[in-house]
Amino acid sequence: MNQLEKVTAEYQKFIQEFQSIVISTVDEQGIPNGSYTPFVIDASKNIYIYVSGLSTHTQNLNINQKASVLFIEDEAQTPQMFARRRLNYDCTATLIERETNEWKKVVDEFAERFGEIIQMLRGLADFRIFKLTPYRGRFVIGFGQAYHINGDNLDELAHIGKK
Secondary structure, rough: OHHHHHHHHHHHHHHHHHOOEEEEOOOOOOOEEEEEEEEEOOOOOOEEEEEEEOOHHHHHHHHHHHEEEEOOHHHHHOOOOOOOOEEEEEEEEEEEEEOOHHHHHHHHHHHHHHHHHHHHHOOOOOOEEEEEEEEEEEEEEEEEEEEEEEOOOOOOOOOOOOO
């Protein structure tokens, strides 16, 4: 197995370490907001978030359908604070209409992953589901070890700085 194959295998497993993502959005004035939210993900790497309409990131996604998400290694697990393993995706957000087949399927996935809390959230009318579709990304595993992820094939990594 060559180095790129090893990194690709690590990338494939990395997302499985997380139950929540850091999400960055912007409002109509371009003012950024950083937050977090639990998520589920499908085989195509679409990320689904189930969020309150009252939250700043939800209000921002209603205005501007772009978001950046970050998966980052736990501080307690990293051997080097300046080189924490991390993955970020730039995404397009799409609201999933409530009570559609897709919405029900995603809610069921949330219930399977997060338990009883989802039944309570399901009854709250302001909670909505967004599908975040990545169109590019970056996976960093250490100093000089950054990889570009092309939106055409989210499973394909290319070392940044190497042709």
